[in-house]
Amino acid sequence: MTLAEWCVFGALLLYLSTIAAIKWIRFRTFDNSRPRDPAFFEDALAQRALGAHQNGIETFPFFAFAVLLAEYRDSPQRLIDELAALFLIVRIAYVLTYLGNRPTLRSILWSVGFAINLGIFFMPALKQFLPV
Numbered sequence: 001m002t003l004a005e006w007c008v009f010g011a012l013l014l015y016l017s018t019i020a021a022i023k024w025i026r027f028r029t030f031d032n033s034r035p036r037d038p039a040f041f042e043d044a045l046a047q048r049a050l051g052a053h054q055n056g057i058e059t060f061p062f063f064a065f066a067v068l069l070a071e072y073r074d075s076p077q078r079l080i081d082e083l084a085a086l087f088l089i090v091r092i093a094y095v096l097t098y099l100g101n102r103p104t105l106r107s108i109l110w111s112v113g114f115a116i117n118l119g120i121f122f123m124p125a126l127k128q129f130l131p132v
Helices: 003-025 044-072 077-099 105-120 123-129
Strands: none
Touching: 003 077, 003 105, 044 077, 044 105, 044 123, 077 105, 077 123, 105 123
16 A cells, blocks of 8 residues: 555544544543434534544545545656645644634645645646656
């Protein structure tokens, strides 16, 4: 497996861990028979963890598809790997700023991550201009 493919797996684990962590931290108040109970998410940290989790679900398909498309179309693997690793680092920082209630920095990181994703996605169209 390539580094980019491992980063796809890492992105999956990241969005799962954001919600799993808050449920684990507050396990005494979490009712598994009602996993989407709004009362559980009344706390500000739990709300932000849920928001980070939901955003991870929203961004994951585009990232995974962009990586697979770039690899399938024989774009430079080293560049795909570097951008995928950078995307994962930005997403980790995004989750931390989300949990830390830093909305402006969070929005900047989201935009950077989206730009990286676009770069991976359009790599096959631009590969004639990219180094090998």
